[in-house]
Amino acid sequence: MTDTIPVAALGRRIMVLGLTNSGKSTLAVALAKRLCVPAIHLDQLRHRPNTNWQERSDAEFVALHAQVILAEEWVIDGSYSKVMPQRLARATGIILLTDNLATRYWRYFVRTLFQKQRAGGLEGGQDHLNWKMIHWLWHTRNSIGKYQEVAAKSGLPHLLVNNRQELDRLYAVWDLTRS
Template identity: 30%
Template sequence: MKISNYNRIIIIGNNGSGKSFLSKEIAIITGLPLFHLDVLFWRPNWEKPSKEEWVKKQIELTSAEKWIIDGNHSDTMELRYQSADLIILLDINRLICMYSVFIRNTKKRSDMPSYLKERFNREYFHFLMGVWNYSKTRKLAIMDLHRKYPDKPLLVIDSRRKMNTLLKEWRTSAAIQ
């Protein structure tokens, strides 16, 4: 698979699966503009935009000719899924995802607005439960979308090793061109 053949890529998967890392690497390889949904969504104090405003933003993003969009945001995922010409699903083991979520809380994240800080409160506990239950909830919704749009190419990456192998192949392919 040549990643340079695709102009509209969504990268989805569990929190902590490596979506932001992979999306940044693909953006470097392809030169496609990258959009992190969390940066666009969250406002100070974890305030959310209105549903109408968020849908409008998704339509605006997906109407462009070229992009990489990193993030789930399940309520608007179908808009991105319809417009994408490649869907990359990171289906990484939930223990690895949980570990990554804990580790990233000690670092500055470029995929989150700088004015937000992780809080260890009730919402964070629910967030962790979502990470743990991903395969029983959000992954099922993603697979439903795949059944609804079977002609959309879906690349499932189920390990960090596989992700790194693909990145190495894509870098090599880009260097040759």
């Protein structure tokens, strides 16, 4: 992150994209609170509450996504490429988050083992360490480029935040509070 843009430049429908465990949900909550708009976590739309990340059907997820993006104001965290074009068509700004793989693994272990309730977690969540997520972190370790390309091609104002230090700076500049 070289220069921080004013939060107002991103408008009132902001997409928070990025790699798994990069801080998207926490930022979405802080930003939504600051802007007095709803925070929507795509993981909660994709997965059933009170489960260990059991997915809803594609049709149910697509319908829930279509419903929430119609709102006049929101901050939505999560990528989900399948429904991204619809969200992009309604968005007014994009924030991209990434961090190094070791930090993202650390966050995964901490949130799974010690955080029973967290931003973006499932209602009644039953998180358990699983190889699928460990593999997913490894498999997507270098995929921030595809989100950078999406942001650049969108023509929307956007900001790339590369690590925890830059994210901390963003929180300070925008006067955001972590929950």
